[in-house]
Amino acid sequence: MKTPARLFFLPLAFSLLASALPAADAPRIAVMQLRHETVTFLPIETTREDFVYPGSPAAGEDLLQTEPKGDMGGFVKVAREYGAELVGIESPGMPRTGIGSGWVTRDAYEHFVGRMIAELKAQGPFDGVYLAMHGAMAVRGIARPEAELARRVREVVGEKAFLAGTFDPHGNEDEAFLEHADFAFAYKYYPHYDGHLQGERAARMLVRAIRGDYRPTHAVRTVPILSATVYQWTGQPPWSTLVQRCLTWEAREPDVFVNFFYGFPWADVPDSGMCFQVITNDNAELAKTVADDL
Template identity: 25%
Template sequence: MTRIAAFGIHHETNSFSSRKTTFESFQRSGLQREGIQRGPRIEEMHRGAKTVFSGYFESADRLGFDLVPILFAATDPGGTISAGAFDQLVEEALGVLRNEGPWDGVLLNQMGAAVSEHYPDMDGEIARRTRRTVGPNVPVVMTLDLHANVSHQMADETDALVIYHTNPHLDAVPRAHEACDLLMRLISGDISPVHALEMPPMVIGIMHQNTNDHPMRGIIDDLLEVQKRPGVLHASVGQGYPWSDVDEMGFACYVLHESSEEEARRLVRWMAGRAWDRRAEFVEEVGLTPEEAVRHAFAADARPVVLLDAGDNIGAGSSGDSTVILAEALRQGADSFLQTLRDPEAVAACDAAGVGGAVDIWVGGKTDELHGNPVAIKATVKVLSSGAFEDSRALHAGWTFYDQGRCAVIECDSGPTLLLVSTSIGNVSIEQYYSVGVRPEEFEIVVAKGVISPRPAYEPIAAELILVNSPGATSANLNTFDYAHRRTPLYPFEETATYR
């Protein structure tokens, strides 16, 4: 039976985050409840879910190959990955790859926006080391998140890249199926493809990355059109992850063709050119200030109004403890108000008080100076919980198991309800609240810390979702960041940038 190895190390690295990502960060991750999974445990955690690994297992059943899951490590977006974490995780995976072969093929399950202390293109370095380990004749196919900062090293060290087509990320399973189909055709010798990668000098900001809305919808329509062309095996784009300060940061187009380099180049340049022609649409200002957003929510006829906190976008590497919108809501007198805050210190105080106890504490704003100041709160502790919950619905990235650490629900004397958590996880599942007895749909204003990833969870209950241009480590205003390693010129930083 065909024997295929699979492993992955997932991280989106925010170079501007003050929180370094260590090996312990992976160990205590709230994603999939266990940040580091090995061997059979990977199947236990992913089979039946909606992740890339879920699609790998389904494909193994469908196509009849022996899938050998080696390692899957994932943690929430954050700061640069330490050299120690990189070495420990990568060497563990490659050690198994080296010692437990031979292999007919390899599946790499990566994000595409990881940065370590020694390797700015960490995903590309993993691809390079994998290639050196298995040799030139073992096919390697890499799946990537749509936020990938796609590099030539990623493309050149693999036989194929397969990138998500949706944001929110709801197509992990079909892209995994596609990757497995390509890998099996490579193994059989049915195809010997060539690729083309084009990186026009442009960045797409987070506020315009929703693939359900234009202008991004138009780019996805273009790649789907290219996929219909004779000989095209896969076409995709990388939206880019603008908070990674690396040379590859930005938009990219990729085409995999069964035989013609010339046709692959022609098609990828057509895609890139079409995106470049729309570049101004991707910098049009959208969203409201925190003050405007809260005022708008107060005036709304239907509730709840969900405020999408761009500056404290947990899924992009922010702290999860911004108090900017909370402080504004208190200033304007909001009482029916709900949000999460990562604050293990405040959770400990609630634990000490016990359910029904009163607390007089400062919450949030403790990570750095980017996310507001701690807010003085007098409140009653309503719920204490271990923080583990599950959600099998189709949500961003397809996760099923979550763990936000020890947590507390408090009702503030001034009105708002806060879910204080010890581990920062994105607000991508409504079960985050349901699991502790809170019904977000019963509030007038709900804050979701993110821009696009919370939508699948909150759209069913929201009367309206409002983008909020808040400050923070994931501010939508990229001019607030001091880049040192990005390409120049790069639009919109340099409006004189040219292409073609």
Template identity: 30%
Template sequence: MQLIITTGKNQHYNQSKTTMNKYILLIALSISLFSCKENSTNLKKKLPKIAIAGIAIESSTFSPAKSHIEAFHPVTGEVIFNSYPFFSKDSVNRNRADWYPTLRGRSLPGGITTREAYEEMVEKTLKMLKENLPYDGLFFDIHGAMSVVGVDDPEGDFIQRIREIIGNETLISTSMDLHGNVSERLAHHSDLITCYRMAPHEDALESKKRAVDNLLERLESGKGKPKYKAWIPVPILLPGEKTSTRIEPGKSLYAKVDPLTKKEGVVDAAIWIGYAWADEPRNHAAIVVTGDDKNEVSESAEYLAKSMWDVRNQFDFVAPTTNYKQAISKAIKSDKKPFMISDMGDNPTAGGAGDVTWTISELLKNKALINSNKQLIYASIPGPNFVAKAIEIGVGGTINEVAGALVDNRYAPPVRLNGTITAIKHGDKHAETEVVVKVGNISVIVTKKRKPYHRKSDFTNLNLDPNNADIVVVKIGYLVPELYDMRGDWIMALTPGGVDQDLDRLGHKSIKRPMFPIDANMKDPNLSTRFIPLSHQQKNY
């Protein structure tokens, strides 16, 4: 641009000056817009790139049942966000990173997972991870008690295969159930790791969010991997029904976790009870603490390990327990409604096959119950052939057909149910179809596929009123909150099945020994810190 100034021609000068100012303003505006666009681009580039993956199941190796691919209801891509309220479109966390969800498979607890199902889900996950490499982080959402045919440590195997794809620099934050198992391999490949602090698991979503929050904070701050991981295996193997955080000593033990995470130099701390109904070397309790201060991390881990070992003899069932005969006798005599009985041995929420007929067979021939006229609801027994026959007959018709014991017939054969069909309901995610048949004063829920009954609506949807029933028998161990709040009274029956509460009767062969309480008089173990190498440091398993 050329500026011409003519002496004595102020008008021409002023016009030229105005033109020049306009040009300067336009240039400045263009630079500003370019700068904003560039800053916006840079801001977007700074968002961490995080993948999501996970397979979750609790698998009993003492049940003849097997878990196939359909049990996991695997979903891929954006649908995964629906499982996490903290990933809703308007959530803060959703906007703190660029997310790449791969595969999420989550099954009801059950029998050992087939190798085919495991490989199909793992290979699909790995393929999807390859599509968007590289990643800054990965949210690894697992249970931790998956057993797979021919694989000793499935979660350890899975995360190691993920590392082979994404590399060792990507931060992995692992979220687990406190009934999961933390092998040394899983701890090595996890940079951050946490688990629930409540049983029943009322803090499940809170714990998963904590795993995500920790991951985001370490990436955004540039701190990266915590410098230290303290792992202490604790030789205790107990069922969840003896380690509930509703009662002591579990309540006070788990209350010690959160204060440790507030210490300078500690990122997170966790106690795993472990899973008692699988027989692998990794099945035992464990402590893991992560952080940047070596002394604080070590001291915190040893404090939790010692605290757990010190109270090992205090763990007991969360509710009164007895054998079946005494449980039903007490229920018949009680005037409290509903009197709830946990049929524990075949509990599908712990990995039981769910179709053991022993308890329902005993109930149907119990003369004291029949003569009492007490109204009892039994939930539930799978019987696909029974359900198909009931659909043919319809509500109001009479059915005489067998159900149950197609998978686990070790304790009793299929049970014959001769009664009136009072309800048929289709569309349940797990059961698919549910049928209620009334046999005398007993209403039996028969399902196409096994299903645990956790909520009042599970009953009311079938025109059953659990609040006004005299007795409700459920295939569950400790009652989940909704049933717990509904109970008039409650007892846990020590019944047979793949998740038998008598661990001695199960006969573990592959766990590390000695193990409390199987080896009740064992010597005090070494509970000193074992520092696990960081994921980028060499470690062979």
């Protein structure tokens, strides 16, 4: 009897299915977000209630499906291509007041971060953590809220886990976040059309670090310059020149990543201003060289 042709494809189908399943040693990664671009000169504060609306907070797959064309979408896509198990930790979205509202209250920050940290403890252990952030959040009584979140996450997951974050280049950042995290990836362009790419990078490098293929080393340089956001378009100098210099270093040296934070001048915070961050693979001297050049 002649065997139907379709039966010959069954072994191949089962083989492909097996290869698509996560391996037993697939990395387990927690996914969180905390974003706001705070204008501290506005009189109305951003409260806990402003972060609560349909779709926010979100957890599990609902969180992983936010911003599918942005950094979150890029991270989820590539992490799953690597077979990673992703755990969406309940996190708030951007407040309904929009990207330009006043100081975030301490109550709002402690409420949501407290819930995030509690769930991180309950769902652990994790090999890595991904933090989707903006970088220009300003919180009453907390000088560097993104770095403080990374510090609290590190306390939970321990020193062996790896932390990666993605940022808007209008963030006010310095060395504080990378004192607790391993990676930071900021969008390079304004308008911000490369968020998906930076999310992809965060996933790829987080998995490489977990596998022992990348040992992140950092160098950070802050520059005492504040510039108006209306002049930060990356389609013309001087911003296009600075972005191109970052890209040149990334193209010239394998495994080098450069963040250029333009800064957000509408926030009266300690780290307001321009910043360059350089990440290399176990090469502190190269990181210093690139940072000094920029």
